[in-house]
Amino acid sequence: MKRVEILKTYKIYSGGNFPRTESGRYYLALDKKGNPIANMCMGSRKDVRNAVVSARKALGAWSGKTAFNRSQILYRIAEVLEGRKSQFIEELILQGSQKNIAIKEVEDSIDRIVYYAGWCDKFCQIGSSVNPVSSSHFNFSTYEPVGVVGLIAPQDSSLLGLVSLLMPIIAGGNTCVVLANESLPLCSITFSEVLHASDVPGGAVNIITGHISELIKPLSTHMDVNALAFSGLSELKKEIDLFSVENLKRVRSYDLNWQNTDTQGLHYITDFQEVKTTWHPIENIGGATSTY
Amino acid sequence: MTSKNKNWEYSPSLESTGHIKLKKKYDLFINGKWVKSASKKYFKTINPNDEKLLAEISHANQKDVDLAVNSARKAYDTVWSKMPANERGKYIYRIARIMQERAKELAVIESLDSGKPIREARDIDIPLACNHFFYYAGWADKLDYAFPNRKTKPLGVAGQIIPWNFPLLMAAWKIAPALAAGNTVVLKPAETTSLTALKLAEIIEESGLPAGVVNIITGHGDTGASIVNHPDINKIAFTGSTGVGKIIQKAIAGTDKKATLELGGKSANIIFDDAPLDQAIEGIVNGIFFNQGHVCCAGSRLFVQENIADKVIRKLKHRMKSLVVGNPLDKNTDVGAINSKEQLQIINKYIKLGKKEGAEIYQSECSIPKKGFFCPPTIFTNVAQSSIIVQEEIFGPVLTIQTFRTVDEVIQKANNTPFGLAAGVWTDKGSRIFNLTTKLKAGVVWANTYNKFDPASPFGGYKESGFGREGGMHGLSAYLKLS
Amino acid sequence: MKNQNNFNSLPLSPSVDKVGVEERVSRFQKRSIKTNSKMDGLKMVLNMIDLTTLEGKDTPGKVRQMCYKAIHLHDSFPGLPTVAAVCVYPSMVGLAKSMVKDSGVKVASVSTAFPSGQAPLDVKITDTKYAVDQGADEIDMVISRGKFLAGEYAFVFDEIAQIKEVCGQARxxxxxxxxxxATLDNVRKASDLAIYAGADFIKTSTGKIQPAATMQVTYTMLMAIRDYYDETGIMIGMKPAGGISNSKLALHNLVMVKELLGDEWLTNEWFRFGASSLANDVLMQILKTDTGKYQSSDYFTID
Structure with missing residues (x-):
């Protein structure tokens, strides 16, 4: 007799746990032909709220880690993903990808994670500066994470799109609340299991599945979210911009094909950084009054 | 031998105004020429020291904005974007040099028009403005070095709207990097302080900068709104209140216009018991009474470690006695005139509110001129985080003083605000300085100093204090498209 | 006044940030002193000068002439004050005293193995006692800088306290x-130490070492005086000495005293300039202010 398979239950990822949506609702993820492949949590605004609370709480722990340590954790994500490659390939195929394309997407994702792992302890060196001011002061500018970032995962790419924006956000020490790809959601939840197994502190990344149209508002109007990232969705840009005004969220919108190799780089990290400038007096380097 | 003299007072020492040249009426500077506003309307700009008329200024309307934007676009397409970068830089250098030559005139006009002490205009505003042009001039042909592995391109036409607290300096902060990056500009100064921007237009004319590269138009909020909403503008740079910043953000929602916003603040200035105390007192004074407190990064919330609070307040009150409040043109004036009647009303409203909230008020014992808009340096003790005067930006010479016990407590309280522009930390302990400078959520942190500015130093806020940086290498990216 | 303090009552001195001090000082230098306030200020400066000669080659003749000048600064211009004091070595005190008589000009004597202070305490006491016996109104002692820099603060404290006892009525x-x-932190610490040990005045320098009375140093010492006054209500005097050779600098010092301590300190009871060439520059400025003409040093006597 054929063994009865254990089916996977897809839950959301919030605060380092895998709860069901507090709303109890679900929606069906469908394959290319329209056949149901899984019940997905239909996240609610309360799930968004809880995720933001978790992300805020985790910010100190994540941004406070040494850059080297964050680098190791990102590399660990790549290692774990490499080990679970086949699972992701299967999910991509289930969601309608051709096998060779699915393999490439997973491999590219792993490589992209490694790429950002390498940046963690370097980007600050490139964008920082010691500023030669005309007075007896030492003055330097450096990056600091912007804080809690809301990410609406690219809707045209299941895994690589998510990885392409999530990695630079967390490489820079931010924590993140992700609205998963609505129509291709499987990989995002499975990816949260990878994150969970990779020493990423609970709450640093939170992933919610559901209807983007419903969840955008609670996320982009949330007063404790510091920045928002999304890709495509040009029809929603104005709405997202308007929602973001109240606490002056930094809104980053991209219109890119994340499968391309040139869609990675330093600036995806610095897009989610604040520049902080610090001054301190120095004795004996000329007068305190500048000689204008 | 010892005869006690009567108190030794400083005799008036007024800066002369004989050498400045002001027209009676100013038109708009568009496409390298002075043109009459299509509105045919003029408004008055007065001296806040004595409420006397200084000049009449054009009120630009939508048509004028169209004309200015079109001339900026044309200059961008036909001249400025085609010019070799080093040549572009040389024009900016020229502007810097002519400003230096006319520095004294600019300083006097700035003081007359804004109410700021001549000493500050002369020693801070004008030199910094000149230096800002000088600094960015040199970037024009080196932009690619600032952004490794990326190509830089100008954005196009920048619409820039600036406030009344540092009129010429803010014009320099806006125009210099925009030009260096290869953009053309439409700039609107604040309605109460347009004169130095108009003098800058004369300097730009004198420099031979190609027509239309910089257009300076004057007017009120509606003029600013026309700039913000103009479809052919690629970039909005605004310095001003958080309220207006949000209106601008709403106006450009969904568009491709890039924005830099330098907005309000309620910055914490934190004094520990091991601080160099007398220098910290200077830092407090410089933090809140510099430019009558009309400073977005003013250290308006003072946090003093509780065990030294009495001493600090005693010293501060003593220090406030030697602040000279009065005619901005007097070289000995430390605190000048409030910029406008409206602003004085706002400040007085908060002072009244502070008293109503039960805070204890102390004001400098100084004689306040009868005419003009003046407010004595004011401190409030016995306040809490929950007092409105601790939460809202007053934009005047009004300080609130709170005490704290521990490092963690003061970090939490300092960050407990929607703003995040600046912060000050005073302590002799190096490791504590870096603990605080790292944890304070603010774009600029001054340790054992306050209110320092430099063209090479990036400035800008976290959270509702706005976004983008001005100054330094980081100030370039606001005016560039990177690919 | 009997000194009530002992070394254990000496408070911890606050730290001093040099760059901050420089900024503050530059603000005093930007005060514009014109017309009446300039004339009043210049006269005040004259009246605060300790006219000084402290050289190995000092002779009775030199001291006599200087004392005459102290009382007759520029007789052709009426209404000028005398200087505050003449400042000489102990061996010249008797002579100086006989010269200034009842002019109101005080005689100050350096002591304690001036300028190095490198002598045993009993020698310093004898030195001081001699000057006091000769009629000195004021004693300008030096601290043992070597001991201070070696961290022997109690030694320095006790030495000052003992000299104070010998001084009797002399300030x-x-x-x-x-x-x-070397550092402003040390200057502050030494100021506190001297004040608590019984100094009536604190003074920057001997005039033999550069830099001497910079405004940064004077500022730091004035703040020590301010804090002591706030703490105890007792006024201490201040004497910058050495390096203040022109009127502008002297006026800036007055500005500083006025703003940091208040007008109460603007008399020669509480503030002095130790200087040898300042007086003539002030005189030239007074004449310039009065006549509107720039002056030549040929018209001002050197004694």
């Missing part, structure tokens, strides 16, 4: 020799 000025103390 004690304690010279810190700030040019040898």
């Amino acid at each position: 004690l000025k304690v010279i810190l020799e700030t040019g040898e103390l």
Whole structure:
């Protein structure tokens, strides 16, 4: 007799746990032909709220880690993903990808994670500066994470799109609340299991599945979210911009094909950084009054 | 031998105004020429020291904005974007040099028009403005070095709207990097302080900068709104209140216009018991009474470690006695005139509110001129985080003083605000300085100093204090498209 | 006044940030002193000068002439004050005293093995006692900088306290020799130490070491005086000495005293300039202010 398979239950990822949506609702993820492949949590605004609370709480722990340590954790994500490659390939195929394309997407994702792992302890060196001011002061500018970032995962790419924006956000020490790809959601939840197994502190990344149209508002109007990232969705840009005004969220919108190799780089990290400038007096380097 | 003299007072020492040249009426500077506003309307700009008329200024309307934007676009397409970068830089250098030559005139006009002490205009505003042009001039042909592995391109036409607290300096902060990056500009100064921007237009004319590269138009909020909403503008740079910043953000929602916003603040200035105390007192004074407190990064919330609070307040009150409040043109004036009647009303409203909230008020014992808009340096003790005067930006010479016990407590309280522009930390302990400078959520942190500015130093806020940086290498990216 | 303090009552001195001090000082230098306030200020400066000669080659003749000048600064211009005091070595005190008589000009004597202070305490006591016996109104002692820099603060404290006892009615000025103390933190600490040990005045320098009375140093010492006054209500005098050779600098010092301590300190009871060439520059400025003409040093006597 054929063994009865254990089916996977897809839950959301919030605060380092895998709860069901507090709303109890679900929606069906469908394959290319329209056949149901899984019940997905239909996240609610309360799930968004809880995720933001978790992300805020985790910010100190994540941004406070040494850059080297964050680098190791990102590399660990790549290692774990490499080990679970086949699972992701299967999910991509289930969601309608051709096998060779699915393999490439997973491999590219792993490589992209490694790429950002390498940046963690370097980007600050490139964008920082010691500023030669005309007075007896030492003055330097450096990056600091912007804080809690809301990410609406690219809707045209299941895994690589998510990885392409999530990695630079967390490489820079931010924590993140992700609205998963609505129509291709499987990989995002499975990816949260990878994150969970990779020493990423609970709450640093939170992933919610559901209807983007419903969840955008609670996320982009949330007063404790510091920045928002999304890709495509040009029809929603104005709405997202308007929602973001109240606490002056930094809104980053991209219109890119994340499968391309040139869609990675330093600036995806610095897009989610604040520049902080610090001054301190120095004795004996000329007068305190500048000689204008 | 010892005869006690009567108190030794400083005799008036007024800066002369004989050498400045002001027209009676100013038109708009568009496409390298002075043109009459299509509105045919003029408004008055007065001296806040004595409420006397200084000049009449054009009120630009939508048509004028169209004309200015079109001339900026044309200059961008036909001249400025085609010019070799080093040549572009040389024009900016020229502007810097002519400003230096006319520095004294600019300083006097700035003081007359804004109410700021001549000493500050002369020693801070004008030199910094000149230096800002000088600094960015040199970037024009080196932009690619600032952004490794990326190509830089100008954005196009920048619409820039600036406030009344540092009129010429803010014009320099806006125009210099925009030009260096290869953009053309439409700039609107604040309605109460347009004169130095108009003098800058004369300097730009004198420099031979190609027509239309910089257009300076004057007017009120509606003029600013026309700039913000103009479809052919690629970039909005605004310095001003958080309220207006949000209106601008709403106006450009969904568009491709890039924005830099330098907005309000309620910055914490934190004094520990091991601080160099007398220098910290200077830092407090410089933090809140510099430019009558009309400073977005003013250290308006003072946090003093509780065990030294009495001493600090005693010293501060003593220090406030030697602040000279009065005619901005007097070289000995430390605190000048409030910029406008409206602003004085706002400040007085908060002072009244502070008293109503039960805070204890102390004001400098100084004689306040009868005419003009003046407010004595004011401190409030016995306040809490929950007092409105601790939460809202007053934009005047009004300080609130709170005490704290521990490092963690003061970090939490300092960050407990929607703003995040600046912060000050005073302590002799190096490791504590870096603990605080790292944890304070603010774009600029001054340790054992306050209110320092430099063209090479990036400035800008976290959270509702706005976004983008001005100054330094980081100030370039606001005016560039990177690919 | 009997000194009630002992070394254990000496408070911890606050730290001093040099760059901050420089900024503050530059603000005093930007005060514009014109017309009446300039004339009043210049006359005040004259009246605060300790006209000084402290050289190995000092002779009775030199001291006599200087004392005459102290009382007759520029007789062709009526209404000028005398200087505050003449400042000489102990061996010249008797002579100086006989010269200034009842003019109101005081005689100050350096002591304690001036300028180095490198002598045993009993020698310093004898030195001081001699000057006091000769009629000195004021004693300008030096602290043991070597001991201070070696961290023997109690030694320095006790030495000042003992000299103070020998002074009797003479007022004690304690010279810190700030040019040898190197940092403003040390200047502040030495100021507190001298004040608590019984100084009536604190003084920057001997005039033998550069830098001497910079405004940064004077500022730091004035703040020590301010804090002591706030703490105890007792006024201490201040004497910058060395390096103040022109009117502008002297006026800036007055501005500083006025703003930091208040007008109460603007008399020669509480503020002095130790200087040898300042007086003539002030005189030239007074004449310039009065006549509107720039002056030549040929018209001002050198004694």
